[in-house]
Amino acid sequence: MGIGKKVKEIRLARDLTQAQLAEMVGCKQADVQRIESGDVRNSKYLAPMLKLLNLSDNTQATVPVVGFIGAGAEVFAIDDHAKGDGIEQVPAPPGMLNGIALIVRGDSMSPKYDDGEIIYIEKTLHAIESLIGNICYLQLSDGRCFLKRLQLGSRPGTFNLLSLNGPAIPDAVVERAYPIAFVKPKRSF
Numbered sequence: 001m002g003i004g005k006k007v008k009e010i011r012l013a014r015d016l017t018q019a020q021l022a023e024m025v026g027c028k029q030a031d032v033q034r035i036e037s038g039d040v041r042n043s044k045y046l047a048p049m050l051k052l053l054n055l056s057d058n059t060q061a062t063v064p065v066v067g068f069i070g071a072g073a074e075v076f077a078i079d080d081h082a083k084g085d086g087i088e089q090v091p092a093p094p095g096m097l098n099g100i101a102l103i104v105r106g107d108s109m110s111p112k113y114d115d116g117e118i119i120y121i122e123k124t125l126h127a128i129e130s131l132i133g134n135i136c137y138l139q140l141s142d143g144r145c146f147l148k149r150l151q152l153g154s155r156p157g158t159f160n161l162l163s164l165n166g167p168a169i170p171d172a173v174v175e176r177a178y179p180i181a182f183v184k185p186k187r188s189f
Helices: 003-013 018-025 029-036 046-052
Strands: 062-070 088-091 099-105 118-122 135-140 144-152 159-162 169-172 174-179 182-184
Touching: 003 029, 003 046, 018 029, 018 046, 029 046, 062 118, 118 174
Parallel strands: 062 099, 062 144
Antiparallel strands: 062 088, 099 118, 118 182, 135 144, 135 174, 144 159, 159 169
16 A cells, blocks of 8 residues: 555545544645545655654554553653653554554453453543543552553542452542553564
8 A cells, every 4th residue: 555545545544524533733734635535745745744643654644652550550750761762662453643652561450451462542631520431541649651441530520440350449530541452462472
């Protein structure tokens, strides 16, 4: 598949119009149309468009593995690598625009999510209440990060964090919540 067709496929997967993508890149809709039709020669907008869509010229998009997420293990968010870098880069799922990946630590969410699997999230902010009932990447006010099902807590502003086979964390203060976009099975060594 050519790069123009890949750009169109990802744009459509993200429910973006050509005009919306053009605005995000800072070009005209006609520039997006030319790129999608395969006319990418001398387009100064191709590189910024590929970066925005998390694509490269060979269409192998990657996302950084930025750390670990606790599923029974206690994990703290630590940003100790250069901006945009991570522990490693892994292939991105189709259509992922602004994603990161995290490695699951622990077994409280097994068998759905096992220790060592890689989960992907889009770094799009969500109203926490809109994710009630979903299994999410959750960052608490004290810096701990968990993979848990989100439930309303007993006090306003708090949430219960439910495991599939472990104890719940009651009345936690959640700062950020992101739904799981994709899961890559555990590596075989």
